Amino acid sequence: MGEPVIDVRGLTVELGERPVLHGVDFRVSAGEVVTLLGANGSGKSTLVRAVVGLVPAVAGHIELFGQPLRTFRDWARIGYVPQRTTASGGVPATVREVVSSGRLARRMPFAPARRADREAVDRAIDMVGLADRADDGIHTLSGGQQQRTLIARAAAGEPDVLVLDEPNAGVDQRSQEAFARSLRTFVAAGHTVLLVLHEMGPLAPLVSRGVVLDAGHVVRDGPVQKPVATGPTSSEAAAATTAAGVPNDHPHRSDDETGPFGWTS
């Protein structure tokens, strides 16, 4: 694998005196798609929040692209997708306005948006399939569409790595499949992904490595195989092999088989 993108060594994090992570060692290399798995309260969200600098480390060391987190300034290389619940304002905002925020790491204060900014925003909205809703208020969208808006916001910054915190929580199947397809496109361009997942769902075929956390310790770190030997996700992972984003989810070889829309090749 390529250069280290995220390098965590001996990370200990406390939230209000309560220890959440205990000396976690964790690495993501360029081009990998890594999922963090584990039960609620196992510390997986806290780990990604520490990686993007939202919660301070009590002990240990975090490097992003070979640079210590403390001095890391190249935030445009990281696209963070928080859990949907953190994002809502009292004033309506359109999909395009929210996605445009994703360009801010690349924009100077007081400078108007450039052509490149607007084009990247359009591409990101197109990637998650919301081009027709770009000028609608996000409060009029379904939960899954709102989640895709947040993914587009992160993608609009044209990051090298996407960090997603439970992107599929409370999201309908259609949006999960749309997300799997968007993510495949992102990964195909050589980018890196770190995901917190409760269940693999349609994403299972994309994932190159799974890290399982339990009570703040890494208990398993290795390639995701089907069926997964241990961990709480084995049944979901096995069940997911028929979902979208999986090879052969529609006919390729058989010339006389009818496609999903009644179309024959």
Place this chain on the structure above:
Amino acid sequence: MDFLTLDFLDYPHMQRALIAALLTGLAAPAVGTYLVHRRLALMGDGIGHVALTGVAVGLLTGWAPVWTAVVVAIAGAVTIELVRAHGKASADVALAMLFYGGIAGGVLLTGLAGSTAATLNTYLFGSITTVSQDDLWVIGILAVVVIALSIGLGPQLFAVCQDEEFARACGLPVRLYSIMIAVMAAVTVAVAMRTVGLLLVSALMVVPVATSMQLTRGFRATFVLALSLGLVPSLAGVVFSYYADVAPGASIVVTALVGFALAWPLGTALRRRRQARRSNGEDPRVTGTHVTAEDHAHQHDENCGHPAVEHGDHTDYLHDGHLHAAHGKHYDEH
């Protein structure tokens, strides 16, 4: 009909009052849009109460009340913001304590200064006859700075109010921007003190935004419309109080609320129409299972220059942000 003669424009104090109302009417909703977006709509109210202590300090010491109000209001607003950001006490309790302390301190110090309740009233509810030439300079400079910041830093402030965590993960100086919003609110309170008054300034920050939200879908549109919905009642309210001899704060806020009452049914009808017209709006290239690439003349192969990706039993090619897979005579979106 006296209204048509515009004779009030001949009076210097009315000219000053109208200029102050114009600046207040723009600055208050500009800051107010960010406060409402952050769900801190009552922050302006809390700062207004604290600023009363600032006014009283001015009355007691003989310094210009507008300056002492600015200084004390900024101190109060920054305190509120720091307490909120650290989460040591919940934000509403912090605001409540500032309400009480500000009012009590203001009345106490005004009494010690020997000023009357009538003097205090001109600060609480505005007074069109009391805007001095010096006041106008201070109001003008501060209001222009507030309006320029709220427009120039619009994208940054929007991001901080919309999703603080994401803004931090973008590397934005979130604490700096948060304090800046608090300071802008404090300055606006001091600016608005002569027109709408300290007790009603928060209404001019919130009501035009609430009215605007009835009619708009996006943040920027809400912001722009709120400025005009703040400007019109401010000017109209000052003119009305010239004729009716009431405190301008009351007539400004009542006018703004009338605007809201008119916009409410209009907004409901508008939303219903949009709802009916909205299509599902999903892009089948992203959500569908088998989707053909539109009119694809280009032939993908190992040498075509598009990055190739193995996908199960076949190869996809990355083309303008879409993955293409050969399928018979055409290409599929994958």
